[in-house]
Amino acid sequence: MRFTLPAASLIALVAEVVANTEKVIFTAPSAITIPNIRPGLDDLSLDVLSPAGLRTLETNLAVQFPSDTAPRGVQSWYLLKGLEAGRRYEVRACWPATQPTEFWLDVHNLTHVFETPLLISSLADYSEQRQHPGLQAPRHAEPEATSQSVLLLQVHSAADYFTSNRTLMEHPPAVDVDIILDPFLLNILPQSLGPTALYITVLTAGSFFLSGAIYNWLYRIAEIPKPHTD
Template identity: 60%
Template structure:
């Protein structure tokens, strides 16, 4: 059992070396019906993630060093749609350890964002920036988000570079960070779905190790209980 635990610890440590992970956990909100008028949620041109169709988004996130005006760097926004009301979810962001970055993830209801001036201004600025980069209808966009009643959330990611270099250009223009954004639903609101195969594997190994250790223990007891062989004496 100790050997198995050590192997699992080594796997976790190797993952930690190769990549960093930050996440936020939340419950799916009640479904909402947004008015089908312009400008609508679809007009924001946000990248969208869904638990079944598009749970993973491979992207590059712009970053900047913390400043008084932006202590948490650059803000980017994403749409989480087709959620299940009351179900637990988590959004993880994974990025290489070779690109030191601090991330903050927050999930907001649509109503809360629209009623908060600071959040709506940040969302509008990001949407306007995206309009110049990708035209509406590109992959992973939020088409159809406001066409029916569904559970929606807006995800804000803040990214700040967290390293120091003597290269002035690198300090003034930090490169974008390669990242995977993952929307992961929980099974029975207990365990993330992506971890279910790992949990099943560990359980099978643990049960096998339990029976194997019991067999070895009984075998050692049987050997210990055997009488020592008698020695013949020659007169």
């Protein structure tokens, strides 16, 4: 089936409307040397986002309603690695509007997490939940120490609705989420917006020259003397 341009544009707008987005913008820190000792970052069993690797993670996150002990619901952690020091990035969480949820995104450097008891405890609990009991990870030759820009992403997710259905209130279903790592172009705008910015620039320039040509054409018509009738 072929769509005309207006129809395709309308579909894109509808797709945008039915999705919610929460984001955090940050500048990648200086590279640090990650030693080859165990346990290491890989042993945390975190999903990894990287500009040169996986940049969009399609997942579903458990949620719960805010409480005194968990005012922001459920926590999950992700590793951002292979970043370019000094470059701006954006991490977005996108989820369907049909699944009302509140998200909070925070990025932390490793030192801050390891020196903050509340954060390191949360990270350890999440890492333990992701371990598979009874399964031993294959042992490979220890990699050499590497130097790279690394951050930890902390995501809070809380259900944000009310229903008379007691089951849904006591056990809210997991939410489908896309977590996206988006580098900035020249530290000005996200890379994913590059084609849109180029389109708007070309459209603006074309409109400027076209409007000038139409103006000159109308001006010449207005200057043509009309024949006099006696």
